[in-house]
Amino acid sequence: MGEEAGRWVRVPVGVEAGRWAARGRCRRVLLVVHNVTSATRLLDVLPLFRDDLRVQVLATCTGSSPFQAGVAEVLAATGVPVLPWEQAVATPVDLAISASYGGQLDAIQGKLVVLSHGAGYNKKLTTPDTGHRTPDTGHRAAGVFGLGPDWVLSDGVPVADAMVFSHPEQIDRLAEACPEALPTAVLAGDPCYDRILAARHHRDRYRRALGVHPGQRLVLLNSTWNPTGLFGDAGPEDVLPLLLPRLTSELPADEYRVAAVLHPNIWHGHGPGQIRLWLDRARRAGLTLVDPIDGWRQALIAADLVLGDFGSVSYYAAALGTPVLLGAADLEGLGDTSPVAAFVRTAPRLDPYGALLPQLEKLLAGHRPLPGPAEATTSAPGRSAALLRGLFHRLIGIPEPPGPALLDPLPLPPYEPPLRTAPLRVLTRTTADGAIAVQRFADPRHEPRGEEAESHLAVHEDTLDPGALELADVILRYGAADDPRLGPPYAWAAEVLARHPGASLAAYVTGPRECRVLHRDGLRVCLTAEGDGDAAAYASALHAHLAAHPYPRGTLTVRTGAGLQRVTVRTEHTDRAGRPDR
Incomplete structure (x- = not known):
């Protein structure tokens, strides 16, 4: 004692x-x-x-x-x-x-x-x-x-x-x-759901915080802590090993953004370091792990689709009207008459062996919000602060303080765009309207197919396997234009092309609208888009354009899924006969 x-x-x-x-x-x-x-x-x-x-x-x-x-x-x-x-x-x-x-x-x-x-x-x-x-x-x-x-x-x-x-x-x-x-x-x-409801008008901000671009869909992977949950290995099937590599390799990178919200008991039970080890390949391919304490509600508001299970987060998503596809549905772990059990019985299920993209597109196209979750989550939307403060002070035995009872607004999450260091297989083709269609797949297990498409490999300089750089057609880097560690963008590009003679183009991405590109024959180009996106995709479009046209046009129209960007091509220096200089 x-x-x-x-x-x-x-x-x-x-x-x-x-x-x-x-x-x-x-x-x-x-x-x-x-x-x-x-x-x-x-x-x-x-x-x-x-x-x-x-x-x-x-x-x-x-x-x-x-x-x-x-x-x-x-x-x-x-x-x-x-x-x-x-x-x-x-x-x-x-x-x-x-x-x-x-x-x-x-x-x-x-x-x-x-x-x-x-x-x-x-x-x-x-x-x-x-x-x-x-x-x-x-x-x-x-x-x-x-x-x-x-x-x-x-x-x-x-x-x-x-x-x-x-x-x-x-x-x-x-x-x-x-x-x-x-x-x-x-x-x-x-009160948890009330904070979500109060922050819905910030949806676009939360999407931008996760680097979701216009026309891009955010798929949120979610799992409760139970061994039979989506992240667990005690269900009828261990879905996670089947699903993880396909989330990033089957979904076109510029059309789908992928993030994961894991129950705090998973995060802290197994340890954040172990979670990052388990999800390393997926993270290098673009999956973002969302903070399970401060960031999950903002990600839920931002999501276009939740790939989840029988936990509360997936149910909150359904209450918000967001499409939910269940990768685990353990009805035995739920009370028979509970609202979540009713939801799980009727929610669409993931086929872990079927192609992923058609399942997501079918769900998004045919989604109709279920009335049950929205009605059963709370009978007093927006009123929990007043009701709880009144209850607390009655039990304490003192009057409430003056002024309204208010919960804290959800904080704006940090800016976390995807950093794809896994090799990107890029398919390009010129459409009937003259646009260059670009599809990029992160570390695909199989060669993606595209009708009448040309293919090249784009690789981040910090990719895990240095051997991938020897096969790259385009080498990428993201950073500030004035980063003293890397030197000026074109100096970095010249150094990279000298080190990797198989690559024809190096692209230094300085923001969601701009990148500097150096071609092996000396062409220096600044690409600037009208809207936000991943400017590395514009570098791949330029690579495809230069294969057919020795000199670039002043404007490229780049199509990524449903998104269309006009990209200004500003030639900053041309020495087509010489080696890249600094």
Whole structure:
């Protein structure tokens, strides 16, 4: 006990806290964290205590979840005092808020509110043992997590003073599963979903943050944490090894952008480094891993299609009206009457052995939003902040502060365009209207086919296998034009062409509209498009044009899928008879 007490927080709580704390008369609100997933839902409601000088927020972790990695970092980022669990249960508080039933919540000295940490209560999980009360170490028959008596009662009495639900159908299922807890049920909306709804008007910004260009579609790969989820290997089929290489090799790079949102328990359970190792080839081919805490909602808003499973993120996507294709559909892991189970029964399924592109195009062309997810996610859209702040302050026993209750807006994510260092097989052809159609495929397992198309290989200078550079027709680089490490763009290009005599063209991409190109015979060209895109595609269009026309036109029209760009070709220097100079 002496060693444990040595780790206890002394300010603003503790035996002598009144002597040291500047504001020692505050009401205490304790955030009870189970793992990173539950922590994210508590972070949603933390701003409801902003500007309230009467409240001191504290945090603790039950330590009961196997998924402990990342918890300390998330708690530290809140900047509030973090109590060891032993101190937390020994410290009287005015209100405790949890987003899970894990741990010995009945030991907390104070009023307790329990929120959902997903889109309602849907998944079956084995009920808790008496020592840990955690879904991750249970031993009895599986029921719907958070609804049955083994979850919500302790010695026949409700663990929580208030159980927060987002829709009346959840309360109906609680009444059936555990009528003793019904008096604690409160309808207060879904703060996570409300933050998504409030940010939908920023969709174009979120797409630009991910480097999605006009005419390009964003496919979002999503998996819940369960072993039978899309990322898991315990389902009827291990879909992931079949799917990953095809996401980037079968989908034309300029027509489809691919990103992945993985459940925090996958991310922190296996370790971010291991996730990056598993997805290395896909990442080099253009897949972006989205931050599972701060970035997943923005990516969900930005997505044109979600390739997911039976988890909450895929269900939120359906609620937004986004097409969802299920790569895993474990109905046995869901409550029979839950809304997510109803969705999974009717949602279209991925054929892991069929060609991927036709499946996506068919889904996009024939999509009609299902009414169920949008209706069942929340019965109080946009109102959770007001409802929850009112609930919290009633339980604390103080009036609400003046002014509206507001959740934080979603932050603008960092700019993360795809960096494809895997070799690109490029198909080009001249269309009837004189445009040059370009299709690029990242590291394809099989040679892509294109009607009457010419083919060449474009390779990033930093490709993993240096041997690919010896086969390249076009060598690429992305960077600022004034990067002192690389030197001026044409100097870099001359150096690269001298080192790789098989390449005929080197392209230095300085932005989404511009690149500088050096041809082996000395032609220097600056390509500038009217709109955003991947300017490396314009370099491939120029490569195809120069194969048929010794001197470039002043303007090229480049078609990538449904997108059409007018690209200005400005010749900066021509020495067609000489070697490239600096």
